[in-house]
Amino acid sequence: MNLKDCHNFNDFRKLAKKKLPSPIFHYIDGGADDEITLKRNTSSFDKCDLIPNVLAGVNKPDLSTTIFGRKIDMPIFLSPTAMQRLYDPEGDKASARAAEKFGTMYGMSTMATTSIEEIANVSSGPKLFQLYIHKDKSLTDDLIERCKRANFDGLCLTVDTIVAGNRERDYKTGFTTPPKLTLKSLIEFGIKPKWVLNYFINRKFELANVKHITDKGTNITKSVIDYVNEQYDPQMNWNDAEYCIKKWNGPFALKGVMSVEDAKKAIDIGCTAIIISNHGGRQLDGSISPFDQLKNISDAVGDKLEIILDGGVRRGTHILKAIAAGAKACSFGKMFLFSLAAGGQAGVERALQNIHDELKRNMLLMGCKNLKELNQSKIIYRK
Amino acid sequence: MKLSDCYNFSDFRKLAKKKLPSPIFHYIDGAADDEITYRRNTSAFDDVDLVPNVLRGVENVDLSTTIFGKKLDLPFYLAPTALQRLFHYDGERAVGKAAQKFNTMFGVSALATVSVEEISSMIDTPKMFQFYFHKDRGLNDSCLERAKAAKFDVMALTVDTITGGNRERDLRTGFTSPPKLTLSSLFSFATKPMWGINYLTRGKFELPHLQDYVKEGTSTNTSIGNYFSTMLDQSMNWNDAEKLCSQWGGHFALKGVMSVEDAKRAVDIGCTGIMVSNHGGRQLDGSRSPFDQLAEIVDAVGDKLDVICEGGIHRGTHILKALSIGAKACSGGRLYLYALAAAGQAGVERALDQYRKELERDMKLMGCTKISDLNRDNLKFRNK
Numbered sequence: 001m002n003l004k005d006c007h008n009f010n011d012f013r014k015l016a017k018k019k020l021p022s023p024i025f026h027y028i029d030g031g032a033d034d035e036i037t038l039k040r041n042t043s044s045f046d047k048c049d050l051i052p053n054v055l056a057g058v059n060k061p062d063l064s065t066t067i068f069g070r071k072i073d074m075p076i077f078l079s080p081t082a083m084q085r086l087y088d089p090e091g092d093k094a095s096a097r098a099a100e101k102f103g104t105m106y107g108m109s110t111m112a113t114t115s116i117e118e119i120a121n122v123s124s125g126p127k128l129f130q131l132y133i134h135k136d137k138s139l140t141d142d143l144i145e146r147c148k149r150a151n152f153d154g155l156c157l158t159v160d161t162i163v164a165g166n167r168e169r170d171y172k173t174g175f176t177t178p179p180k181l182t183l184k185s186l187i188e189f190g191i192k193p194k195w196v197l198n199y200f201i202n203r204k205f206e207l208a209n210v211k212h213i214t215d216k217g218t219n220i221t222k223s224v225i226d227y228v229n230e231q232y233d234p235q236m237n238w239n240d241a242e243y244c245i246k247k248w249n250g251p252f253a254l255k256g257v258m259s260v261e262d263a264k265k266a267i268d269i270g271c272t273a274i275i276i277s278n279h280g281g282r283q284l285d286g287s288i289s290p291f292d293q294l295k296n297i298s299d300a301v302g303d304k305l306e307i308i309l310d311g312g313v314r315r316g317t318h319i320l321k322a323i324a325a326g327a328k329a330c331s332f333g334k335m336f337l338f339s340l341a342a343g344g345q346a347g348v349e350r351a352l353q354n355i356h357d358e359l360k361r362n363m364l365l366m367g368c369k370n371l372k373e374l375n376q377s378k379i380i381y382r383k
Numbered sequence: 384m385k386l387s388d389c390y391n392f393s394d395f396r397k398l399a400k401k402k403l404p405s406p407i408f409h410y411i412d413g414a415a416d417d418e419i420t421y422r423r424n425t426s427a428f429d430d431v432d433l434v435p436n437v438l439r440g441v442e443n444v445d446l447s448t449t450i451f452g453k454k455l456d457l458p459f460y461l462a463p464t465a466l467q468r469l470f471h472y473d474g475e476r477a478v479g480k481a482a483q484k485f486n487t488m489f490g491v492s493a494l495a496t497v498s499v500e501e502i503s504s505m506i507d508t509p510k511m512f513q514f515y516f517h518k519d520r521g522l523n524d525s526c527l528e529r530a531k532a533a534k535f536d537v538m539a540l541t542v543d544t545i546t547g548g549n550r551e552r553d554l555r556t557g558f559t560s561p562p563k564l565t566l567s568s569l570f571s572f573a574t575k576p577m578w579g580i581n582y583l584t585r586g587k588f589e590l591p592h593l594q595d596y597v598k599e600g601t602s603t604n605t606s607i608g609n610y611f612s613t614m615l616d617q618s619m620n621w622n623d624a625e626k627l628c629s630q631w632g633g634h635f636a637l638k639g640v641m642s643v644e645d646a647k648r649a650v651d652i653g654c655t656g657i658m659v660s661n662h663g664g665r666q667l668d669g670s671r672s673p674f675d676q677l678a679e680i681v682d683a684v685g686d687k688l689d690v691i692c693e694g695g696i697h698r699g700t701h702i703l704k705a706l707s708i709g710a711k712a713c714s715g716g717r718l719y720l721y722a723l724a725a726a727g728q729a730g731v732e733r734a735l736d737q738y739r740k741e742l743e744r745d746m747k748l749m750g751c752t753k754i755s756d757l758n759r760d761n762l763k764f765r766n767k
């Protein structure tokens with residue numbers, strides 16, 4: 001199996017599984033507890049039907065939309081995700097370049113393994129920075145300042161990771177960063193020699209954005225779960241979010257809003273967007289899926305801020321359903337992470353190309369010229 | 384396994400799978416993307432229950448219905464499907480003769496492998512020609528004139544293939560028409576030698592309605608997806624449909640209407656029927672199933688044109704449910720295609736006979752003797 005055999009999410013996932021040491025594959029693939037929410041995030045799309053219009057004379061559908069003040073060429077972008085250099089030696093650089101090539105946004109995690117400045121150097125495309133609030137508050141100011149200098153377009157604050165989720169696969173595989181070599185993991189890593197080789201011959205693995213503040217950034221000998229629990233501030237509240245908004249003074253989203261009430265509060269504190277998300281099912285298992293909640297939130301606040309749907313997106317039609325229900329755009333994590341692991345920048349480009357082709361094809365089949373024509377009259381929810 | 388072991392849809396499917404080279408089987412069997420809509424087309428019927436009436440004296444059941452001004456002995460007909468001689472060397476000849484035997488309508492695809500002229504000289508059962516709107520207007524005129532001269536009763540313009548669907552099984556098997564021999568397909572073809580021998584010895588494989596208009600070795604040689612994307616006119620709109628409708632001057636239907644709005648417009652441009660259809664789930668995955676959408680459309684236009692419920696039908700009871708909602712008739716592709724692949728004309732006849740028997744039995748069990756006895760009081764929707 002190689003990249004040209006990858007036509008959809010499952011194909012990329014399969015190839016990624018072949019290439020990655022199993023603890024790393026499962027870190028990406030896994031969710032919290034019984035992974036009910038993880039599965040529901042995708043299956044919730046199946047309860048909603050698209051109603052196409054025929055004979056619409058659509059030749060070239062316009063897929064563009066505007067988020068965080070930037071026009072993007074298609075309504076899907078890369079969610080911020082941690083530690084991409086574990087999946088491919090080029091990591092965030094590969095993702096950012098691929099996103100720019102397709103005229104869409106790249107999201108950078110606080111826990112990225114490439115720095116804000118390095119990414120600004122390789123990409124002038126739309127960029128979103130994702131903030132975690134550490135107990136050490138000086139880190140927040142530092143990150144916001146650096147994003148400003150590096151001309152990031154938007155900032156989002158992740159609010160669903162107040163503690164680490166219960167990722168049971170990580171306990172079983174003993175996933176830590178950098179990878180800890182136990183006997184069991186040694187065997188596992190040993191059967192993927194190419195990955196190990198890449199890991200050792202390439203630049204040192206580190207959390208590039210935070211390493212100068214916390215020594216944990218260069219040497220997390222504990223698991224990600226421990227890092228989150230030790231370093232993030234569990235006291236984080238609406239005031240902290242408001243502080244970030246003032247400090248940033250630009251397009252700003254809360255990432256991980258799931259209730260209508262919180263969506264309204266987000267408007268009050270000055271957010272320009274919200275990302276409806278349950279962190280890809282990695283935090284609170286049993287929580288509602290973003291798509292199941294999208295219509296409620298968009299009916300309540302859709303005219304006051306940009307809504308981004310994040311989680312479970314695997315297909316062009318999922319994106320069209322979300323747009324019809326009221327989202328301005330969608331973002332995905334695992335879809336592009338598996339393609340990154342499967343084939344680096346070329347992998348991400350193939351995944352984005354597939355999604356682009358699906359979006360275009362399905363807009364034609366829907367008879368829609370642009371995303372504005374996709375509204376709630378084009379979908380019916382089944383009970 | 385042989386034909387006499389086939390009692391239902393999945394039996395025919397199993398036998399077809401045995402007989403066909405895998406790229407061809409998967410071309411029939413596959414659908415778009417994750418095939419969610421394909422599965423829903425059938426499972427939608429399960430969300431509605433039949434409520435029978437008893438003690439009604441149901442000795443004689445009349446299954447006939449009238450669509451497009453033609454009386455059919457069965458309340459369903461054979462939807463137009465492409466390339467039938469790939470599935471069995473007799474192709475459209477087998478299907479047409481079986482349709483004639485049961486006096487139901489035969490839908491002939493623009494991509495048929497037997498010409499309209501030959502079909503009309505062979506059978507006099509009602510016939511529908513399925514039209515694709517090509518960029519080449521000469522080709523369009525030729526199709527229309529030939530179908531008219533061959534005395535076809537109905538013209539159906541397919542409107543749900545403005546671009547090719549994402550049939551991932553075809554991407555993997557490398558299905559093209561005529562079959563392209565790659566290493567893996569070669570292996571699959573080699574394991575079905577009878578299919579290969581028939582394909583090579585039973586007359587040249589061609590697309591008689593298109594061939595004068597396609598350059599040698601080009602478009603017919605590519606995949607069906609490419610045909611949709613390169614030869615069909617993506618700017619097709621309501622004006623084009625209206626013009627075709629009047630150019631045809633007879634019974635005219637749009638095939639692939641799913642929204643109430645479009646159904647109303649079909650009335651306005653002079654259509655006498657519509658097929659509520661998503662092309663058997665082969666185009667837009669995630670789109671609504673015909674049965675789920677049927678009631679709304681019947682309510683809006685059911686008294687103004689013939690509404691046909693097309694796709695997902697595996698059982699007589701599925702047909703009864705659709706007719707109870709108000710469809711004038713049903714139609715299907717795979718319900719006869721697997722049988723064609725399994726055993727040619729005899730296969731299609733066996734399938735049609737089984738549907739007829741199921742319909743008759745189930746009408747009796749419902750306490751109904753004619754199609755007009757069926758109405759929505761026969762149904763209970765579980766989720767309403």
Ligand SMILES: Cc1cc2nc3c(=O)[nH]c(=O)nc-3n(C[C@H](O)[C@H](O)[C@H](O)COP(=O)(O)O)c2cc1C
Nearest residue numbers: 028079080081082109158279280311312332333334
């Ligand atoms: C491996 C991995 C790492 C992630 N790291 C972060 C992160 O550092 N910060 C963050 O806000 N979200 C993170 N997420 C969540 C994503 O931003 C996004 O919400 C999620 O992947 C969406 O679900 P999907 O994977 O089904 O598309 C991560 C997700 C994955 C799979």
Ligand SMILES: Cc1cc2nc3c(=O)[nH]c(=O)nc-3n(C[C@H](O)[C@H](O)[C@H](O)COP(=O)(O)O)c2cc1C
Nearest residue numbers: 411462463464465492541662663694695715716717
């Ligand atoms: C193998 C195959 C070929 C088809 N070819 C055509 C075609 O050439 N033109 C067309 O309008 N519809 C075509 N269809 C769609 C059918 O007319 C019909 O809409 C569909 O088969 C209904 O779904 P069902 O197979 O579940 O009954 C085809 C379907 C199949 C399965």
